[in-house]
Amino acid sequence: MVIVYESKTGFTKKYAELLAAKTGLRLYPASELSKVDRAEEVLFLGWMKIGKVQGLKKAEKHNIVAVCGSGTGRTAEPDVETVLARNKLEATPFFYLRGGCLPLKNIRGMDKLALSMFVRMLKARKGADEKTVESIEIIERGFDGVKEENLNPLLAWLNDRPRVIL
Numbered sequence: 001m002v003i004v005y006e007s008k009t010g011f012t013k014k015y016a017e018l019l020a021a022k023t024g025l026r027l028y029p030a031s032e033l034s035k036v037d038r039a040e041e042v043l044f045l046g047w048m049k050i051g052k053v054q055g056l057k058k059a060e061k062h063n064i065v066a067v068c069g070s071g072t073g074r075t076a077e078p079d080v081e082t083v084l085a086r087n088k089l090e091a092t093p094f095f096y097l098r099g100g101c102l103p104l105k106n107i108r109g110m111d112k113l114a115l116s117m118f119v120r121m122l123k124a125r126k127g128a129d130e131k132t133v134e135s136i137e138i139i140e141r142g143f144d145g146v147k148e149e150n151l152n153p154l155l156a157w158l159n160d161r162p163r164v165i166l
């Protein structure tokens with residue numbers, strides 16, 4: 001089994017590196033997927049954009065055994081069911097990892113446009129709840145939610161699988 005990850009600003013990469021250190025599994029960025037044998041089991045980690053796990057499509061011909069999506073919220077946005085449906089993961093174990101984001105002023109291009117629109121939409125919500133207020137703050141100021149312990153559900157799942165020695 002190997003770890004393959006897609007990360008734009010480095011938060012998912014941090015999780016991939018922590019996971020590699022904890023499991024001893026080899027680590028590849030999705031751009032080096034051609035080095036991974038199609039039969040090899042793959043643990044895929046990707047950042048999420050509008051509920052889509054980035055890079056996952058590139059790996060669809062590989063033997064993906066579990067997928068982790070990283071986002072900035074306390075839970076997967078828009079929600080886990082939508083993420084599973086949008087990524088066709090109904091039959092694949094999915095783990096949400098809280099990642100992080102750079103301050104909005106440091107983001108460029110289409111991502112900045114998409115996030116600015118998202119913030120405007122959140123701000124327009126009447127009677128915004130605590131989670132919405134937190135999301136606005138996080139996007140505007142930046143946030144690092146990477147914690148080793150967030151990998152525990154995935155590590156427990158790996159430990160319960162036969163043939164995987166940790």
Ligand SMILES: Cc1cc2nc3c(=O)[nH]c(=O)nc-3n(C[C@H](O)[C@H](O)[C@H](O)COP(=O)(O)O)c2cc1C
Pocket residue numbers: 006007008009010011012013047048049050051052070071072073075076077078098099100101110111112114115
């Ligand atoms: C344009 C854009 C759209 C995003 N959409 C989502 C989303 O739909 N769901 C989610 O949970 N996180 C979303 N995020 C947050 C990122 O997935 C999160 O910040 C991630 O941890 C970044 O990982 P990276 O540093 O490895 O690129 C979005 C971020 C950007 C910039």
